[in-house]
Amino acid sequence: MSVRHSLLAILAQGPCYGYQLRHEFARRTGSVWPLNVGQIYNTLERLERDGLVRRGDVDEQGHVYWQITDEGRASVSQWLNSSVARSHSTRDELAMKLAVAATLPGADAIATVRAQHAVSSQQLAVLQSEREERDSTEGPEALAWSMVADSLIFAAEAEVRWLEHIEARLALHPQHSMALELATERPKRGRPSRQPRSPGADVQLAQA
């Protein structure tokens, strides 16, 4: 929903045409999240379908200017005045993956965590050096970029710290103390337990 809302918010500043929108979005987000041009036109059509935007004038060059509607303006205000609900709604890909991996009897969770740690640390270092390089740059665009960059850095730092935290935790426990076998007895309503699976038929998740 964030791309959609961002484009709408930009349109609240004044009519834009497709390519211009892409440019404005890039300026405001430091070009961190590249936007496929096609997505702009898709999003515009969907916004039009929802009555938040309408096709406006076409200039001599053939540029199609889109303008926001009153309903669209209201939607932008609502967006800016509401807060982003995190935690329980947002699914964190990495947390989900590592939680699942850690509870998989066949998998080597520590290796997965260590590999991720190497990559995440590297990414963090890249972000930090980029940040330092551009620190001297001035102007509103640079400010916008540094805001986004800081967000990435803060998030990456937290990620690395979390990875170190759980690595230590996993290292403490013997081998697979988090391993969860498939629950054979159903939670409620007594049902006949499944025939025990043949022991060899289990996972072979050796790191390929």
Add this chain to the structure above:
Amino acid sequence: MSVRHSLLAILAQGPCYGYQLRHEFARRTGSVWPLNVGQIYNTLERLERDGLVRRGDVDEQGHVYWQITDEGRASVSQWLNSSVARSHSTRDELAMKLAVAATLPGADAIATVRAQHAVSSQQLAVLQSEREERDSTEGPEALAWSMVADSLIFAAEAEVRWLEHIEARLALHPQHSMALELATERPKRGRPSRQPRSPGADVQLAQA
């Protein structure tokens, strides 16, 4: 992709039926990300379509057990052995929103940041107290939960710190030093600049 992969990884442990998969997923992720049952069946059908899973036996109770294929096993291994690419691919909803908001001349970015800060701090506090409450609980499920909980807490802490960081930054600068008017001159290829917009026709983004 994470739900899909998680379900497949669980199936690598042995055949499961739909509801069971939901239960196993919940156990492994501390029930933090509730999964609509319908999504399980959708995902299973899509995994089947992609050859990663096949319909297996049906027991006396009518439970349809799904089993992973060799291709599916390969996919799980690949998942576990690859790292999650963050930063440039992942779009952070909040970072994107606040970057856009901060560059919108009509919007009160500081107010938006402060409102978000209140909500995020509150959410962090809730997470931390939940974490403390459950700290004494034992067993693999509790470990799995605490892993996910820590991830949420680390991320929330980073979010709050970032919000404080940018609030200070925004407070320093006069009023709208990050404001970005729509670029009237196109970047390259000299094109006639658009007729200047009428001054009153601009945004009225007073907080509703």
Add this chain to the structure above:
DNA sequence: ACAGCCATGTAACTTGTTACATGATTTT
């Protein structure tokens, strides 16, 4: 008998995302 959970499934829909077709203009 009835409410509620277990269980499977289907249909519709959302955003995001990419690949492609088409043409104008501009730079080299």
Add this chain to the structure above:
DNA sequence: AAAATCATGTAACAAGTTACATGGCTGT
């Protein structure tokens, strides 16, 4: 003339998500 960029659009698809229909079983 060729290559690159600007610009608009279309078609298809992925993953996630929800609402709903349909039964069976179970506890009260």
